[in-house]
Amino acid sequence: MPLIVQKYGGTSVAGVERIKNVAGRVARTHKDGNKVVVVLSAMSGETNRLVAFANEASEFPVGREYDMIVSTGEQVTIGLLSLVLKEMGLKARSFAGHQVPIITDSQFGSARIEHIGSEAIMRELASGGIAIVAGFQGVDTDGNITTLGRGGSDTTAVALAAALNADLCEIYTDVEGVYTTDPNICNDARKLAKVSYDEMLEMASLGAKVLQTRSVEFARKYNVPVMVRSSFTDTQGTLVCKEDIEMEKVVVSGVTYNKDEAKISVLRVPDRPGIAARLFKPLTEAGINVDMIVQNISHDAHTDLTFTVSKSEFKRALKLVKETASDIEAKEVVGDPNIAKVSIVGAGMRSHAGVASKMFDVMAAEGINIQMISTSEIKISCVVDVKYTELAVRVLHDAFELGKEEVNEER
Ligand code: ASP
Ligand code: MG
Numbered sequence: 585m586p587l588i589v590q591k592y593g594g595t596s597v598a599g600v601e602r603i604k605n606v607a608g609r610v611a612r613t614h615k616d617g618n619k620v621v622v623v624l625s626a627m628s629g630e631t632n633r634l635v636a637f638a639n640e641a642s643e644f645p646v647g648r649e650y651d652m653i654v655s656t657g658e659q660v661t662i663g664l665l666s667l668v669l670k671e672m673g674l675k676a677r678s679f680a681g682h683q684v685p686i687i688t689d690s691q692f693g694s695a696r697i698e699h700i701g702s703e704a705i706m707r708e709l710a711s712g713g714i715a716i717v718a719g720f721q722g723v724d725t726d727g728n729i730t731t732l733g734r735g736g737s738d739t740t741a742v743a744l745a746a747a748l749n750a751d752l753c754e755i756y757t758d759v760e761g762v763y764t765t766d767p768n769i770c771n772d773a774r775k776l777a778k779v780s781y782d783e784m785l786e787m788a789s790l791g792a793k794v795l796q797t798r799s800v801e802f803a804r805k806y807n808v809p810v811m812v813r814s815s816f817t818d819t820q821g822t823l824v825c826k827e828d829i830e831m832e833k834v835v836v837s838g839v840t841y842n843k844d845e846a847k848i849s850v851l852r853v854p855d856r857p858g859i860a861a862r863l864f865k866p867l868t869e870a871g872i873n874v875d876m877i878v879q880n881i882s883h884d885a886h887t888d889l890t891f892t893v894s895k896s897e898f899k900r901a902l903k904l905v906k907e908t909a910s911d912i913e914a915k916e917v918v919g920d921p922n923i924a925k926v927s928i929v930g931a932g933m934r935s936h937a938g939v940a941s942k943m944f945d946v947m948a949a950e951g952i953n954i955q956m957i958s959t960s961e962i963k964i965s966c967v968v969d970v971k972y973t974e975l976a977v978r979v980l981h982d983a984f985e986l987g988k989e990e991v992n993e994e995r
Contacts, residue, residue: 625658765986779824795824
């Protein structure tokens with residue numbers, strides 16, 4: 585009997601009517617002869633509401649109590665779905681994270697899964713039942729409730745699929761799959777039939793919000809096939825899977841953008857060994873993630889250094905960098921939150937030349953100034969003024985012919 589893990593996101597479970605709709609799909613999958621494990625998010629908006637309560641109660645609501653509060657939304661939805669399935673005459677049982685158990689480390693707010701016990705769920709499935717698991721939450725070895733970071737239910741689902749050796753992990757959401765770009769920006773954006781783990785990993789971390797990045801890392805590591813699809817239609821979704829030969833033929837699969845970053849430049853930094861380490865150490869210690877880094881060639885033993893951080897950490901980062909800059913006698917620190925990162929992603933970039941120069945040509949033709957560039961084997965990112973984001977996405981989507989039928993039919 586095939587084992588399928590189905591995860592439903594917040595909009596799919598927003599209210600009992602929608603939960604009944606989910607129950608219908610779960611029941612159908614079960615009747616078709618599959619073992620079914622369901623992972624649910626909280627109702628859409630619920631986790632934000634809980635976070636707001638925590639913020640009202642405390643200036644820095646972190647740690648154990650924060651997770652105690654924000655993990656509750658998922659308990660409501662799993663209980664409700666189990667009730668509805670029972671009303672329909674099916675056998676169903678809800679599981680909180682600690683009842684599975686999903687064991688994590690003790691990094692409250694962004695805990696990592698260390699181990700998943702499969703016995704309790706396997707027992708439920710063997711007796712003909714459907715297991716309904718709370719997404720987003722786990723338990724540490726001291727018995728504290730932990731949460732996996734916003735959007736963490738995706739990771740719960742993929743990790744469970746890996747632990748249970750599932751045949752498929754379906755992620756049900758409010759879009760029909762992974763698109764070549766944001767359909768709100770390009771109306772000829774097309775749904776991809778297939779995308780590789782590496783491509784999806786880049787897309788997720790570059791701002792395509794359909795899957796939590798960590799869930800894709802899990803899927804890649806344990807080779808879990810993941811199908812992203814809509815819970816509101818029966819349309820085929822996008823399969824996230826291992827790269828195949830067809831994928832390599834497609835040079836660019838998608839254009840993504842991220843307006844959530846800010847840029848910090850440190851000007852006239854003395855060019856000596858150890859300076860970069862000095863600059864970035866306080867940021868690391870403060871838990872601030874640095875994304876792109878560019879250092880210029882030095883003139884008379886001084887250089888300029890520019891990097892990006894997420895917008896929510898911009899002010900904190902700027903303050904820390906200003907302190908270090910005066911210690912190391914850099915001339916000036918300049919911050920700019922009005923930037924966006926626009927990227928192209930594609931497995932075929934590994935084997936095709938000229939992709940970067942085409943990207944730069946296309947942007948130049950529109951008079952878009954590129955402020956920073958970074959690349960990996962399968963992506964190229966450019967930082968531009970935020971006001972050019974939509975324009976850049978559109979011209980790149982056009983230039984790489986992503987809207988055209990032939991290109992996507994191949995996938
Ligand atoms: N409910 C959590 C959140 O809103 C987890 C999830 O939905 O994936 O972040
Ligand atoms: Mg989500």
